[in-house]
Amino acid sequence: MLPMLKEILTQSVKKPVTNLFPAARLPKSITGFLEDVGRGKANLIPPVETPEHMRGKLSYKRNICNGCGLCMKVCPSHAIEQVVYPVPPAKEGEEQPRAQKRIRIYVGNCIFCGQCIDICPKEAISQTSEFLLAAEDRFAESQIIE
Amino acid sequence: MAGNVPYKIPIGPIHPALKEPVHIELTVMGEEVIGADFTPGQTHRGIEWMGLSRNPVQIVHLTDRICGICGVTHSLSFARAVEQIAGITVPERGDYVRTIIAEFERIQSHLLWAGVAAHELGFDSLFYLAWRVREDAMDAIEFITGNRVNYDIIQIGGTRRDITIDQYAKIRTCLKTYKDLFSKLKKLFLEDAVIKSRCIGTGLLSFETAMAYSAVGPTSRASGVTADLRVDYPYCAYGDLDIKPVLPTAYGKDVNGDTYDRIVVRIFEIAQSIEIIETCLDNMPAGPVLWEEKVVKILAACKKASGEAVGRHEAPRGEAVHYVAMDNADAPIAWKVKASTYSNAHVWPIILKGAQLADIPIIVASIDPCMSCTDRVAITDNGSTKIFTKEQLSKMSYEKTRRMLQ
Structure with missing residues (x-):
């Protein structure tokens, strides 16, 4: 009757699929965080890899x-x-x-x-x-x- | 609250329950909707007008931006219209690549819709799941075309990119994921007690009304209309395929024409699209994908062309039509887009009648409306919006035809 229940239970023990870009938690200031990354004080979680031949800049x-x-x-x-x-x-x-x-x-x-x-x-x-x-x-x- | 019944409730143009701007006005008696009307035209961006100062090779990528979900629908319809005028024949392989992209688009669009429908019911866990599995189709599209949303793969005379042999494996893996998922999706959407109780019997659209109001796509097929452009007027590679319009009978049930039937049709169309892509991959003919490699030559061929044509494509939401007229010039002299929602939205007042207030979001969403596709005309004069009656518009239309004939 409620097939989603089983799905929710299995999902809850799995690792989330979301890539936490650029940081796992929202920093107090995004620009401050990026400056820290530039200075090597903070670590940036990289974005999802782009496929070959992606059309960018x-x-x-x-x-x-x-x-x-x-x-x-x-x-x-x-x-x-x-x-x-x-x-x-x-x-x-x-x-x-x-x-x-x-x-x-x-x-x-x-x-x-x-x-x-x-x-x-x-x-x-x-x-x-x-x-x-x-x-x-x-x-x-x-x-x-x- | 006594007095002043029935109440009029305006929803929109901008409202949290609506994804895109549209104005809906409801007349309600208690909880029951006794009358409904809607005003489109709130997302008008003047794309057709922009097109009239550009050449077809530019417009074909502009059309990708008409709608964020139908990335290939509009460019394919437009390209087909221009190809007819200029007498360009698309190579067979180009047709197959076009078909594959169009079907991937159908998969992602139907999954997106399924998620939205679940969300409108307040079933957010299913919404997250549907959108998560949709990512596989988006990734496949990005892998083939180079972009997730604005594919830009259609060119006048074929496609800009080929699907190479080494790409087949990844596409097949994606299809296999969906094949394995299909029975799960079917179970989650069609056997769920919540969805059944909310969707069965709501938003009823009878076969006769669907025919009378010219509903298209899954909305009409859910009411038992066996109309599918891919079957009725085959184009691209659809002529080589053995496909039939998907009706609610695919799930072994009678045709009711309610919201539940629309879910059934869309879920089974996902399965059909998977099969189509597989068949196309197996039977890909060799050869070029583009009529002419040099874009300059395509531009020259378009400049020489004169005439008018209609390009059509069965979009995930139904038939999309592009009318193009060209006259030995860089830019076309006329370009008109009619998206599927324009046909489908007219059944809103019918299917909303008699519904409960809480059922409105799912009924409105059940036709899979896309206002960005639909809104093509807004007439403003010194800042005030003019509304034309049907007679006035017909008169203007007749006059225009006469002018063009002279």
């Missing part, structure tokens, strides 16, 4: 990129913008080099679909499995890839 190699801008064309969330790096004026008798077109990716806008990786002809963009990306400032250094 993008990584971008500016020196390979040729600035074609195809990634901007397929980005669903307009997270990529074009940046033009000025070049110093050419010396006399030399041809003026063209300004370098490169891209800038805003992590706050990115939806991690990985479409830019598929279309990139130079394979300048790749995906890492980094997923702890929360930040207070959307223009913080960690939130802009260039």
Whole structure:
């Protein structure tokens, strides 16, 4: 009649499946706790391992990129913008080099679909499995890839 | 309390008992509901409008964000519509990968629903169990696609990732876990005295009403309607499979059309999905999964396309429909989404009538509503919300058809 009773009894002697990330008990201050972890005073319980080929934060190699801008064309969330790096004026008798077109990716806008990786002809963009990306400032250094 | 009977009780748009914003207004006489009405349109985010300034390759990933549970439903429907317009044929293997993901989605969605249903009954230990076992399906999905929720695996013309031979073993292990679990789940959900006493006979939806109000998916099948898009209009790999719509008779009982029947249908659909994935894995054809590897070529093919089409998919909750019209441009000129809850929500006023107040959460949840999928239109004019009558809307619709024909 109550089949769940047996299940509850067996579950109660088993180890909980929840991974207690980042700490087993709620610290008084999360930022204080993270600072302690940084100083090596506290231990961080690691998050559950990510599978292979998880789609996380993008990584971008500016020196390979040729600035074609195809990634901007397929980005669903307009997270990529074009940046033009000025070049110093050419010396006399030399041809003026063209300004370098490169891209800038805003992590706050990115939806991690990985479409830019598929279309990139130079394979300048790749995906890492980094997923702890929360930040207070959307223009913080960690939130802009260039 | 005397006087002013019957009472009107508004629930929502934001209410602890509701997972998503929807406004329900109930007229009650004592404990009994004598009338019910609902107002959707509280989760409107303007996704269709965003789509009209993007190309199909961008939209296909935008559609993943329409709903947090139907991660593949909308992208598959949309991709099928665009493929018809552009005349793109999906390779066979791509169809099989699509089917496998769609069925994994059904497993996790039904388990999620089963947990929510248990929670609405106050049966939280069962809710925790259902959501714990759901994690296996989520892990399998993450393993195949790279993300737990927003799969992003569908591309116009196929899928973006293949299921490689070395991935089969892990998927099979996951399926075996569910196979072993199935009899337990069946026992916990269908033989429990609490669930039986709360669900049998509540939220009755007759066969005739289900037909008249065009209910779809498990909601209609629980009332005995043998309608399943996968069987009636096979697409993807479903044509190669021997499947039948799941009715409450699968549990060897008569069709009542109550909440209990809806649980029966969903639990047995989990078993059906496991079988479908197994068959697909066994019969995976070789070859590519995508019509064209180069995304630039897909973009070019979409830009050249013109015409209109409807893409459909049997989502865990029922049929989802995407209408797309394109006209030799980057962005489509029209895109309309009709999710399954839009059809199913209309039976709420019927099945809520005569119910006890305490039964409302489980009856509302029994159709597995998803408001994010449903809410597509909100008309605001200078800050005030306008409500159009059916006649006005029909008139506007006729006029629009005429305009488009000119």
